[in-house]
Amino acid sequence: MTEARWRTAITDHVAHEPYLRGYRLVDLIGRYSFAEVAYLTLKGELPTPAAARMMDAMFVAVVDHGVAVPSVVADRMVISGGNPLHVGVAAGVLTFGEAHGGAIETAARILQATAAQEGDVAALARTRVAQARANKERLAGFGHRYYKERDPRTARMFEIAREVNFYGRHCALAEAMAAELKAQTGRALVLNVDGAIAAIISDMGFDWRLGKGFFIIGRVVGLVAHGFEEITRERPFRRLGAQDTAYDGPPPRALPDAEV
Ligand SMILES: CC(C)(COP(=O)(O)OP(=O)(O)OC[C@H]1O[C@@H](n2cnc3c(N)ncnc32)[C@H](O)[C@@H]1OP(=O)(O)O)[C@@H](O)C(=O)NCCC(=O)NCCS
Numbered sequence: 001m002t003e004a005r006w007r008t009a010i011t012d013h014v015a016h017e018p019y020l021r022g023y024r025l026v027d028l029i030g031r032y033s034f035a036e037v038a039y040l041t042l043k044g045e046l047p048t049p050a051a052a053r054m055m056d057a058m059f060v061a062v063v064d065h066g067v068a069v070p071s072v073v074a075d076r077m078v079i080s081g082g083n084p085l086h087v088g089v090a091a092g093v094l095t096f097g098e099a100h101g102g103a104i105e106t107a108a109r110i111l112q113a114t115a116a117q118e119g120d121v122a123a124l125a126r127t128r129v130a131q132a133r134a135n136k137e138r139l140a141g142f143g144h145r146y147y148k149e150r151d152p153r154t155a156r157m158f159e160i161a162r163e164v165n166f167y168g169r170h171c172a173l174a175e176a177m178a179a180e181l182k183a184q185t186g187r188a189l190v191l192n193v194d195g196a197i198a199a200i201i202s203d204m205g206f207d208w209r210l211g212k213g214f215f216i217i218g219r220v221v222g223l224v225a226h227g228f229e230e231i232t233r234e235r236p237f238r239r240l241g242a243q244d245t246a247y248d249g250p251p252p253r254a255l256p257d258a259e260v
Contacts, residue, residue, distance in 0.1 A: 051165035064222030070095040080238040088227040104211035107141030107198035113211035125176035141195020154196035
């Protein structure tokens with residue numbers, strides 16, 4: 001028998017029935033929430049009630065954040081060009097990079113590598129922030145264009161993390177790094193929603209490479225709603241206004257071979 005080339009431990013079909021991580025999908029429907037089944041799909045096991053509450057809180061925290069962010073602008077612009085919903089949503093997802101949503105991955109990698117070292121979190125934070133400053137590195141998970149004192153989503157998620165015992169070494173380290181950034185740079189670079197999710201998923205035992213997935217799963221809801229709103233409420237072909245654009249190239253000039 002030839003070896004199967006597409007192996008998976010996620011879903012199987014047995015007797016014409018789908019099974020997710022070994023559980024009959026039909027039995028999950030109506031008994032487990034979306035957040036619980038997302039945990040099962042990503043981690044392979046059903047969550048404890050505490051893990052289910054934490055998952056749900058993280059998805060809600062990132063569901064949408066206004067019309068002005070890169071993913072929603074891309075989503076609505078692409079639809080405005082005459083494309084259907086899924087194309088706009090896909091364009092929105094493609095904007096998720098280091099500055100927008102994608103910071104979860106890098107932040108979780110940094111937190112997991114730093115927390116794995118010996119020492120108390122305050123000392124580890126001091127060293128890691130000093131290293132970032134020496135290398136002119138923007139520390140993923142810190143800073144926000146809009147929130148300058150505190151990111152309210154971080155505060156609420158950490159409250160829940162404390163309640164359900166997922167506030168561990170990684171969360172404490174993330175908060176210590178925010179305090180160190182302020183002490184060493186004089187700037188309030190708040191622990192943003194990406195940094196908070198990075199810390200919480202690290203305390204929940206998730207691999208840092210799954211980080212962006214948490215943002216994608218939650219934010220796709222907002223992207224679908226924005227795409228639908230664009231289709232149903234706006235005229236096609238949006239363009240930027242004169243106040244948004246400026247030309248700063250050469251003034252009108254003659255071609256070199258033009259007659260004098
Ligand atoms: C989110 C972000 C783009 C917001 O930026 P902003 O508040 O508009 O700040 P600016 O990009 O104008 O930078 C202002 C200064 O703060 C510094 N700074 C901003 N975020 C920083 C960070 N995370 N670590 C270190 N320095 C940072 C910049 O280097 C800059 O310093 P300079 O003036 O000496 O050049 C920025 O903080 C960032 O890149 N953070 C890391 C990525 C991240 O977590 N993204 C998720 C956002 S939810």
